[in-house]
Amino acid sequence: MYKSYFGLKENPFNVNPDPRYLYLTKQIEEALTGLMYGIQTRKGFITLTGEVGTGKTTLVNRLLDWLRQRRTRTAFLFNSRMNTSHLFDFILAEFEIVCESRTKSQQLMKLNQWLLERYRAGETAVLIIDEAQNLSYPVLEEIRMLTNLETSTEKLLQIVLSGQPELEEKLKLPQLRQLKQRITLRCKTAPxxxxxxxxxxxxxxxxxxxxxxxxxxxxxxxxxxxxxxxxxxxxxxxxxxxxxxxxxxxxxxxxxxxxxxxxxxxxxxxxxxxxxxxxxxxxxxxxxxxxxxxxxxxxxxxxxxxxxxxxxxxxxx
Ligand SMILES: Nc1ncnc2c1ncn2[C@@H]1O[C@H](COP(=O)(O)OP(=O)(O)OP(=O)(O)O)[C@@H](O)[C@H]1O
Ligand SMILES: [Mg+2]
Incomplete structure (x- = not known):
């Protein structure tokens, strides 16, 4: 096996987005710091974009490690080919919120109530969606609704959308301008x-x-x-x-x-x-x-x- 031939303990160029291997270029470091800062200061809505294969998922995995160490409540969705009802099912399941009803309004109410409890307990809740360039317009519209969950001063749910440059293009479309206006921080990966x-x-x-x-x-x-x-x-x-x-x-x-x-x-x-x-x-x-x-x-x-x-x-x- 070539590993021992070259004196290596593991395969150095595995294609998995393993956060242990994250190499911090200035840009990646800025993106990571931006994401951490944005979440900590409850910026609300953050995007992470970059060309195919430039490390978005690896970066998100590093962010997830950091969030879990801080016991932050996180919902991580990577199957972006979902419809609106899947979106709510996935979010509730990821946050482990029990809701008997499957109607959207009930689910939204439950989520809001749970987020308020987290907020009062001084906790942060984060929703991260990877491969977000594949999200449909109706799902992006629901995400916009989620950005409305707030107290008079702060956002209750921190949302990170990560995806290829098509995501930025999608957000430029007139029907999604309201969502675009809510982006408070834009992070990038690059070759x-x-x-x-x-x-x-x-x-x-x-x-x-x-x-x-x-x-x-x-x-x-x-x-x-x-x-x-x-x-x-x-x-x-x-x-x-x-x-x-x-x-x-x-x-x-x-x-x-x-x-x-x-x-x-x-x-x-x-x-x-x-x-x-x-x-x-x-x-x-x-x-x-x-x-x-x-x-x-x-x-x-x-x-x-x-x-x-x-x-x-x-x-x-
Ligand atoms: N900064 C980095 N440090 C270490 N490895 C990296 C870095 N950026 C990318 N890689 C490696 O390159 C490969 C592709 O990275 P990753 O899957 O995170 O890219 P991506 O931007 O999510 O791609 P896609 O657009 O296809 O979703 C992985 O094996 C990953 O570990
Ligand atoms: Mg990826």
Whole structure:
């Protein structure tokens, strides 16, 4: 197994949104601090948005850990393809509120009463919905209603919606402007710069228990950045398979060539290239380009379902 070959205790590039692995870039730190601050000060309604695979769920999981340590009451919904009655059922179930009636008005009354009790007891209640870009308009409208649960001075329920940039687009629609006006804090995740990609790889290897020997050459990390465009999920994809192939070839250090071969296998080489040298910023147009979105979607779907080429590399282990 490649773990012991590289002196690692666990798989460093697992695709799970494991909060132990959270690498705090300035932006991620700002987003986390923003979320914590917004909840603590009862800001009411907060959004967390960012491109696919840039760490929203990982960040939310870290936030949930923090909230649970503080014994904050939380309802976490990640199945965003729900209708309005599911929404209330899920919220009550998550908060463990018993309500015999399934009518919306009764459920809302129960929720309000429970929230008031929490408020009087000095407790905070938080509703977090991940993948919120998939929420339907009727559900978003109900969420707007939930933002109305308040005392004369403070919001009773803190709401965090986390999702891909389509969420922001949805909230711009005229029929949702009332909800948009209620957003008090906007937090963001973003792709990694080249320097951050290096640090990210090093950090994940450290957490996975590396003894400090070089595993990726700096040039290999540059190549990872070039093909991943700094998107952590794609960085993980490339690094995971680079480790496997380096092990299969019985090399000690991951080379740029190995990374390139994997990028080609996943057709990442067809994605729009990185910005010109010297610029650490990736132009937004790159992300909006059709080729990029198409190829990224393709790459990520291959990543989720192991492709034959990948399985054969795995089989060689
Ligand atoms: N800042 C980070 N630190 C450590 N790992 C990260 C970070 N950002 C992303 N990752 C890793 O990248 C992968 C994708 O992250 P995650 O699932 O959180 O992204 P997402 O923004 O929720 O994606 P999606 O838009 O598809 O829901 C995970 O394996 C996650 O652990
Ligand atoms: Mg996610």
């Amino acid at each position: 990694l710069t080249k320097e951050q990609t290096h640090a990210y790889i090093a950090e994940r290897l450290r957490i996975a228990g590396t003894t400090g020997e070089q595993i990726f050459s700096p040039e290999a990390m540059d190549t990872v950045h070039m093909y991943s465009l700094g998107i952590p999920r794609v960085v993980n994809l490339l690094c995971e398979h680079a480790l496997i192939n380096t092990y299969v070839e019985q090399e000690r250090v991951v080379s740029p060539k190995i990374v390139e071969d994997i990028a080609r296998e996943f057709q990442l080489d067809e994605i729009e290239p990185i910005p010109p040298p010297g610029s650490s910023r990736i132009d937004n147009d790159v992300y909006n380009s059709e080729t990029f979105v198409q190829n990224l979607g393709e790459a990520l779907s291959r990543f989720r379902v192991s492709s034959p080429a990948v399985s054969s590399a795995r089989d060689k282990k």
